[in-house]
Amino acid sequence: MIPSTAQVMPRPGKMVSVRDLKFTYEGGVEALRGVNLDIHEGEMLAIVGGNGSGKTTFAKILNGLLRPPSGSVVVDGKNASSMTVAELAKTVGYAFQNPDHQLFSSTVEDEVRFGPRNLGYPEAEVARMAGQAMDAMRLGAIRGLPPLSLRLSDRRRISIASVIAMDPKVLILDEPTTGLDAAETKNLMESVSMLNREGRTIVLITHDMRLVAEYAHRVVVMSNGRVLLDSDVSGAFSDLALLRQSSLEPPPVTLLAHGLSDHGIPKDIISPQELALRLLMLRGERQ
Amino acid sequence: MTVFVDLYTDADTFLHRLDPRVKIVAVVLLSLLALIIGNLVHLLVLLAFVLLLLALGRATLSKTVFALKFVFRIMVMIVVLWPIFDPSGTPVLAELGPVKITEPAIWKGVAMAVRVCCLATVWYILMFTTSQRDLVRGLVKLGLRFDFGLALAIALRFIPTFGVTVESITDAQRARGLELDKGAPLRRSKNYVAVLVPTIVSALRTADMLSLALQSRAYGARPDRTYLRDLKMRWTDALALAVVVTIFAIPAIAKYLLDASL
Numbered sequence: 160m161i162p163s164t165a166q167v168m169p170r171p172g173k174m175v176s177v178r179d180l181k182f183t184y185e186g187g188v189e190a191l192r193g194v195n196l197d198i199h200e201g202e203m204l205a206i207v208g209g210n211g212s213g214k215t216t217f218a219k220i221l222n223g224l225l226r227p228p229s230g231s232v233v234v235d236g237k238n239a240s241s242m243t244v245a246e247l248a249k250t251v252g253y254a255f256q257n258p259d260h261q262l263f264s265s266t267v268e269d270e271v272r273f274g275p276r277n278l279g280y281p282e283a284e285v286a287r288m289a290g291q292a293m294d295a296m297r298l299g300a301i302r303g304l305p306p307l308s309l310r311l312s313d314r315r316r317i318s319i320a321s322v323i324a325m326d327p328k329v330l331i332l333d334e335p336t337t338g339l340d341a342a343e344t345k346n347l348m349e350s351v352s353m354l355n356r357e358g359r360t361i362v363l364i365t366h367d368m369r370l371v372a373e374y375a376h377r378v379v380v381m382s383n384g385r386v387l388l389d390s391d392v393s394g395a396f397s398d399l400a401l402l403r404q405s406s407l408e409p410p411p412v413t414l415l416a417h418g419l420s421d422h423g424i425p426k427d428i429i430s431p432q433e434l435a436l437r438l439l440m441l442r443g444e445r446q
Numbered sequence: 447m448t449v450f451v452d453l454y455t456d457a458d459t460f461l462h463r464l465d466p467r468v469k470i471v472a473v474v475l476l477s478l479l480a481l482i483i484g485n486l487v488h489l490l491v492l493l494a495f496v497l498l499l500l501a502l503g504r505a506t507l508s509k510t511v512f513a514l515k516f517v518f519r520i521m522v523m524i525v526v527l528w529p530i531f532d533p534s535g536t537p538v539l540a541e542l543g544p545v546k547i548t549e550p551a552i553w554k555g556v557a558m559a560v561r562v563c564c565l566a567t568v569w570y571i572l573m574f575t576t577s578q579r580d581l582v583r584g585l586v587k588l589g590l591r592f593d594f595g596l597a598l599a600i601a602l603r604f605i606p607t608f609g610v611t612v613e614s615i616t617d618a619q620r621a622r623g624l625e626l627d628k629g630a631p632l633r634r635s636k637n638y639v640a641v642l643v644p645t646i647v648s649a650l651r652t653a654d655m656l657s658l659a660l661q662s663r664a665y666g667a668r669p670d671r672t673y674l675r676d677l678k679m680r681w682t683d684a685l686a687l688a689v690v691v692t693i694f695a696i697p698a699i700a701k702y703l704l705d706a707s708l
Binding site: 219224244245248252253255257259260262263273274275277278307321322325 | 611617618619620621622639640642643644651
């Protein structure tokens with residue numbers, strides 16, 4: 160593991176602390192082979208890696224759906240292995256990749272209320288929590304419609320709202336933007352960023368490096384059940400060989416910066432604005 | 447939750463190479479045989495024969511145990527319940543109110559359990575050694591309408607996929623605080639709605655896409671079908687069929703024409 164470099168975010172407390180986590184599925188597939196990772200309160204962490212790298216297994220352990228045979232998982236100061244999935248749901252919310260795997264109610268509002276109801280909150284509190292979650296995911300206009308008849312971007316918002324309605328401190332989003340167009344992605348991620356600015360810790364599981372470049376504070380690259388790299392975003396994108404080893408490709412602007420590195424452009428550029436600025440500076444120097 | 451796996455194991459054994467039609471007929475005949483004979487010793491001989499075939503088909507022990515686990519529970523139930531409800535015969539071993547336990551009833555219960563085991567195991571031979579494609583091809587060649595055969599093939603093909611979907615849906619709802627096994631029976635069955643509805647919706651969506659995929663590959667464009675690989679009976683198939691028919695015919699003739707007690 161490469162030690163982390165500079166951090167964009169301040170680091171208040173540890174929200175999740177994982178030590179020497181191993182997991183093997185029935186049938187012998189070793190999904191995790193010793194993962195050490197801290198997730199800090201209030202950060203937006205991206206976990207990236209090719210298919211089968213262990214991202215989803217890791218997420219399922221954080222919210223108790225899978226029980227690790229060895230290693231320790233501490234979530235918000237409590238030992239996760241001694242808590243049930245329902246207990247952990249109050250702390251770690253997990254929005255699944257396919258929203259259709261959780262939608263079943265006849266209205267959006269009912270769907271969002273399902274989680275807090277399961278956790279045993281009184282009905283007035285359930286209504287308040289669901290209302291907040293629907294506001295956060297901008298569902299007010301469609302609260303009375305049947306979720307399953309809505310389009311994918313709406314269904315995904317509903318599935319995320321139904322998880323944040325339980326007011327978890329950590330929100331795990333598994334491939335939240337798959338199948339969404341550019342505008343829908345931007346809309347969704349703006350809502351997610353807002354949740355993050357309000358203090359919620361976000362764990363973003365994704366293949367989309369542009370999403371990572373634009374929104375994440377820190378990147379963890381997983382490969383073959385291990386953490387290959389844990390760094391800030393620009394640091395992660397400067398090591399092209401390592402990314403490709405984990406079946407990942409940095410965003411086009413970073414690739415362009417790599418191509419121009421002989422001309423004095425740094426390799427760790429992650430946004431078009433930054434590249435434009437660098438090019439202008441270079442021109443100024445030459446003149 | 448264990449995800450349902452395809453029972454078929456790829457191997458190159460005599461049973462794998464056998465014409466699926468012969469295997470289907472053989473399994474039906476051997477099942478009938480298990481129903482015809484009632485004598486414990488004869489049933490045990492039949493069971494030994496079936497287990498031998500299973501071994502010849504290179505069924506691994508773990509797979510056989512997995513498959514027979516369900517049957518075993520039913521067998522235990524039969525062995526326990528049969529003597530309680532069958533008061534016939536002597537000697538009487540125990541009597542408790544209306545319940546009379548007799549020695550012949552105990553043996554009969556054991557025989558019934560062995561019979562059920564035979565009936566189940568014999569079908570595992572077919573499932574273990576015949577790929578789903580061959581199975582459907584065999585049924586269609588035996589006269590099943592092709593659309594029904596295709597529907598069966600698709601249903602079998604989607605069982606594992608479906609298992610994975612149900613597992614994922616259950617996980618997604620548990621992550622929302624749903625505790626499936628909590629509460630009174632009524633409340634518990636209500637819990638399952640949260641799993642059932644997404645499952646049905648996902649099945650309907652899959653069926654919809656599947657029918658489009660079939661149509662886009664011109665399914666049903668011609669009324670008559672041709673086959674890439676046709677089934678042909680070879681002499682080994684004929685021989686196997688003859689052996690099975692003989693094994694079936696001798697006890698059947700003995701019982702129904704010669705009135706032998708089996």
